Amino acid sequence: MRNFALLLFAVLSSLVSWGCLPEAGKNNLVHLAGWGGGKPEEIVPLAADTGFDEIIVWSNDPAYLNMLVEWGNKFNLGIYSSLSLSHVDRFKKRFPGSEPPLQAMNEKETAALQRIKEDKSFGKSSYQYGGEPVGETEVLTSPLLCLHCPETLAYFKAEIGDILTAAPGLTGMAFDYFGYQNYRCCRCEQSAKLLAEWREKHPEITAEKAEEAFSLETLVEFNNQLAAYARSVKPDVKIATHVYPVFLPEPLYGNRLDVDYCGQTAAWFFEPFWSMGKITEYSRIITRDEKKYFPRGEGVAMIGVYVESKAHPVKNAERVRLELQAIAAGGADRVQVCSMNHVLKDEAVRQVFKEFFGGKGNK
Numbered sequence: 001m002r003n004f005a006l007l008l009f010a011v012l013s014s015l016v017s018w019g020c021l022p023e024a025g026k027n028n029l030v031h032l033a034g035w036g037g038g039k040p041e042e043i044v045p046l047a048a049d050t051g052f053d054e055i056i057v058w059s060n061d062p063a064y065l066n067m068l069v070e071w072g073n074k075f076n077l078g079i080y081s082s083l084s085l086s087h088v089d090r091f092k093k094r095f096p097g098s099e100p101p102l103q104a105m106n107e108k109e110t111a112a113l114q115r116i117k118e119d120k121s122f123g124k125s126s127y128q129y130g131g132e133p134v135g136e137t138e139v140l141t142s143p144l145l146c147l148h149c150p151e152t153l154a155y156f157k158a159e160i161g162d163i164l165t166a167a168p169g170l171t172g173m174a175f176d177y178f179g180y181q182n183y184r185c186c187r188c189e190q191s192a193k194l195l196a197e198w199r200e201k202h203p204e205i206t207a208e209k210a211e212e213a214f215s216l217e218t219l220v221e222f223n224n225q226l227a228a229y230a231r232s233v234k235p236d237v238k239i240a241t242h243v244y245p246v247f248l249p250e251p252l253y254g255n256r257l258d259v260d261y262c263g264q265t266a267a268w269f270f271e272p273f274w275s276m277g278k279i280t281e282y283s284r285i286i287t288r289d290e291k292k293y294f295p296r297g298e299g300v301a302m303i304g305v306y307v308e309s310k311a312h313p314v315k316n317a318e319r320v321r322l323e324l325q326a327i328a329a330g331g332a333d334r335v336q337v338c339s340m341n342h343v344l345k346d347e348a349v350r351q352v353f354k355e356f357f358g359g360k361g362n363k
């Protein structure tokens with residue numbers, strides 16, 4: 001019996017030292033980035049108090065970005081401007097008169113899009129909005145620019161050049177919605193043409209596997225080309241991403257991206273909320289494999305947090321605490337949260353983040 005107690009003690013001690021059971025107020029989470037926005041004088045001081053190190057906004061307005069940078073400097077917070085394949089309006093504004101090259105889907109996927117759009121039920125029948133689907137065919141409801149079209153690459157390069165020149169104090173650029181509307185591939189003419197050319201070079205690969213491999217390879221290349229371009233404009237620029245929408249053939253492909261901070265989903269927003277086991281496992285993979293392809297890569301565990309919604313169930317402070325514990329248990333050191341604004345507006349949730357990230361001397 002005494003031996004059993006000693007064994008139990010030894011096992012529990014090892015679990016604590018391996019980070020499987022994080023002690024309250026003591027954990028390996030040291031860096032927090034938030035996706036959001038708002039008035040700099042309102043969000044920056046509160047974000048800094050909560051323990052945020054960086055804020056990522058979707059704006060490309062130099063006046064706003066420079067004001068945010070100024071406030072960020074006062075509170076030692078880095079600011080990122082995020083690009084998105086869903087910025088169809090920004091594309092139209094930059095290239096008036098030219099038709100945005102949108103991704104295309106097949107009949108089944110288009111029917112799914114229609115079904116999802118028409119579903120007004122609370123929780124939208126467990127639709128996951130670009131996260132790993134739990135039910136029948138899911139697609140993203142937002143149209144996305146096709147990453148195989150040269151106009152899309154040209155558009156993003158122009159955006160990166162203009163933003164980094166007009167707001168030189170930015171810590172970096174971020175990439176969001178860099179993926180496929182149907183979570184697998186694009187079926188437009190240009191993508192079909194490039195896929196056919198790719199297949200000619202790889203005749204040994206089956207049609208299905210070729211579509212997956214081509215789609216992943218070109219998605220990775222698109223990210224890496226733009227990251228390299230940003231570094232050519234500003235050598236010390238940092239690139240942050242959130243791998244989204246999910247790429248179903250390989251959800252955790254983020255370490256293939258030659259970026260600085262690669263956020264991959266560790267705890268998604270919607271019900272059914274992910275199990276603690278899944279959150280810890282994803283966090284472990286995101287962190288353990290972060291430098292498998294590129295030395296600069298830092299894996300970041302992304303947690304989705306909504307505290308209020310008329311459309312779907314949301315997380316409370318206790319749920320958020322358990323998820324952050326599960327992320328810490330996976331060994332992660334960096335976390336991204338979306339939406340930062342939801343974290344800041346719910347005092348109980350904000351305090352949970354502050355417990356994990358506040359007051360660790362990183363300010």
Ligand SMILES: [Zn+2]
Pocket residue numbers: 102103104146147148149186187188189190191192
């Ligand atoms: Zn396409």
